[in-house]
Amino acid sequence: MNATPSESSVIDAVAKDLFIDGKWRPASGSKTLPVHDPSTGEVLCEVADASPADGKDALDAAVAAQASWAKHPPRERGEILRRSYELLMERNEELALLMTLEMGKPLAESRGEVAYAAEFFRWFAEEAVRIDGGYAVAPNGKGRFLVHRQPVGPSLLITPWNFPMAMGTRKIGPAVAAGCTSVIKPAAQTPLSMLALAGIMAEAGLPEGVVNVITTSDSGGVMEPMIRDGRARKLSFTGSTSVGRKLLEQCSDKVLRTSMELGGNAPFLVFDDADIDAAIDGAMLAKLRNIGEACTAANRFYVQRGVADEFARKLTERMSAQPIGRGTEEGVVIGPLIDEAAIEKVSSLVGDAVDRGAKVLTGGAGVDGPGHFYQPTVLTEVPQDARLTHEEIFGPVAPINVFDTEDEAVAKANDTEYGLVSYLYTQDINRALRVSENLEAGMVGLNQGLVSNPAAPFGGIKHSGLGREGGTVGIDEFLETKYIAIGLS
Template sequence: MDTPASQHPVQDDAAAQTRTTQTRTTPSRATPSRQRIDALLAATPTDLFINGQWRQAAAGASFAVEDPATGETLTRVASADETDALSAMDAAAEAQDSWARTPSRVRAEILRRGFDLVQDHAEELALLMTLEMGKPLAQSRGEVSYGGEFLRWFSEEAVRDHGRYADTPEGNLRMLITRKPVGPCLLITPWNFPLAMATRKVAPALAAGCTMILKPAALTPLTSLYFTALMSEAGLPGGVLNVLPTDSPASISGPLMADPRLRKISFTGSTAVGKQLMKQATENVLRTSMELGGNGPLIVFEDADLDKAVAGAMAAKLRNMGEACTAANRVLVQESVAEEFIAKLAQRMSALQVGSGLEDGVDVGPLIDAKACTSVAELVDDAVRRGAEVVVGGQRGDGPGHFFAPTLLRNVSPEARVVREEIFGPVAPVLTFSTEDEAVAMANATEYGLASYVFTENISRGLRIGDRLDFGLLGLNVGVISNAAAPFGGVKQSGLGREGGAEGIAEYTSTQYVGIESPWSG
């Protein structure tokens, strides 16, 4: 690793919070030097991680990881194939029984040491994320804090995963209800939050007693590989966490999902890919958790605090360059305040600085690749052809890198693709409504149901609207609501299952009922 941290005893919450706060508030704001970047890349693993060992791909294949701000190759990473996948499955299956029988306190302390190591290496992780994904360093640092919290949260949940013991109503039996680890899992993570999506899956699986195979996105594997090295340093036994980067996902997901030893798949990504994986999962009746696409509405009522609503819209729309399933895809504003809201939002968006996420003062980094830029440009062009007006932005950047200007659209047709499809870019289409019923109908007019946002100073109205919205998440007068202690997930074609919170560990357990003869039955 770059600057290895020695293992250290689990610390109390106050000390750990002090460490986290120090990490957040004292990093250098200077643009990282080429020397520092090269040293970090040289220290970051680029091989597969199977049975506690770093190894090259069986076929010797590799793929390039690029910097989306420049298009330049950062490094090359080993590319796993079916042979590697089955080796990882062997390791996970072999380790499953001993890991399941490992006392929950031991599992908890490994997770807590992992949390501490993530805090120790926060700057390295943040820099890796910015290099391979593009987001500004400040946002990468925020993801380290958020992602690390899943390790701390599930270290605490590991020792509280209780069953129950009770008499049957008839009194003839006593019921022993236990929760057991579901078994080896396949965890497939996306490119947009390279650390948080890994910790959100790995931490509850470890806490529950499951072994796993992690497949990070080919666009951003470096953060996951660095994180894996930290978890190994934290004391994770060989075979418990196996990591397979690859630029041919089907070559490993297919064989793994056909293997009867695999018992669960957890996937975060597009709805189209999720549907295909769910079809494959039926063959072996695998447990599935799916966190899929989104088309989140952000609703602003006439009684909203408009400054608060604009701040919420900026956070919900432009965090991560809009490349988030929780992004506010559509901004719905009540007619009487639409002009004022648009003017305030335009002022904020036009002031944003676009550039490399490595540079101090940059608010919006590049999109992940050229394909993403083209997709966003096509959505904007379609909206304009249908009558939309570009208030701010609307164009791709010049020169190298995959930049797209923060864009505000008004007078957007409900039939525009930018309203119906997930944007995954810094584009905010504004539509207007007149009544509550109309707002709800517009918001629910999508096959997706992940995140939604409502701004109103009338809390009764906010809760009333929330009850009518078909979404798994609701931000009421806030634009960012994700938290390790809260259940995250959607309805309809946004997926099934929940990650985070007390619900998160249940996704990795199965329930067993043991009926015991009552001592009073004779």
């Protein structure tokens, strides 16, 4: 491709078929589904629309390849991931443009996501050769314990639309490193990044059947038969809590191993001893990453009374100054939301809060014209019973409320069924540790607005999910522990 790729060239370069058993093939009946540009509403292209029969073929391929892939030398598994990492980095510009076209995020963020996605491959390339076991003497001295770790088996991977490449590599990386084959289903809104990734992995030498990609408009109809089939032994899902619950019910029938990265409702606490300018920088990062369409996005801002006015004023100044437009335009920070349903949800949540007494400091409405744009918005005096206090916003809206005491702040922060991430700004080391330990979340951003890192464990508690991705524990989700009892004469 050219150093400065064109929109048409990056679209044309991506295969539009299903990737099954190392080959590109159309869906049954040659059915297709459209992929839209959320900034214009126009159709970018059509991709294969898989049927349940296509899903079965993909699972067949993963099952057939499992035994040989499990025996594949760990070093070679890691080398495939390493080569894939290098190809992703080499093609960052093309892949970033592709992502911006199908998802809407600004090019700068897309470039960052491609690099972030690649890091999961580099990290798990190194973890592939560090799968450990153990050997020990039995307490009575009469035997030995041998602990062996083996791949869990064929895995089903389901990824969301908001991070269309990174959520794929975060699952594929540890599966490949552990010796598991997989069938991955990207979101119907953003399939192109995953199809491009499949092509790159094949180019990097991935054997046939190890990773299979199916795109479909009928996620439930295609995935449920594979879950209930029984030959897949693992499901990893990133998406909404409501869908996660349904998948857990389906997995219970065959007792599948599950990893669930579900919804979030992240609180952002600012104490009166915080560095306010640093807190504003962190708030902008935590709120506007991915246009606010992230499960880790700061959803509720709780600011101590002594600095509440200053924080609200400075946040409003920053939010109102963010350029809005198509993600391909230079300098744009706020791209479109993914679709019309997203606009309707954000508008409904803001309208509910205003009806209950919240005040709009900036924004508070959609943007006229083509595409799915919503103004960066700051609300104050948001009542605790407002819907956006309890539901994920998934948009560029920052609701601010005031607290007086540390106990009050922690209580408000924990007043949610979710527990993915919490953010905390303070310069008091004792308070920092005390509050971090008391926050009910799987992750805490202490004086920083970004927690995601391939080398760290990512995941939540309560209704935000099960298991962890990334870090040294990420590969554990794709490994079984076998204990061999050895008797000595």
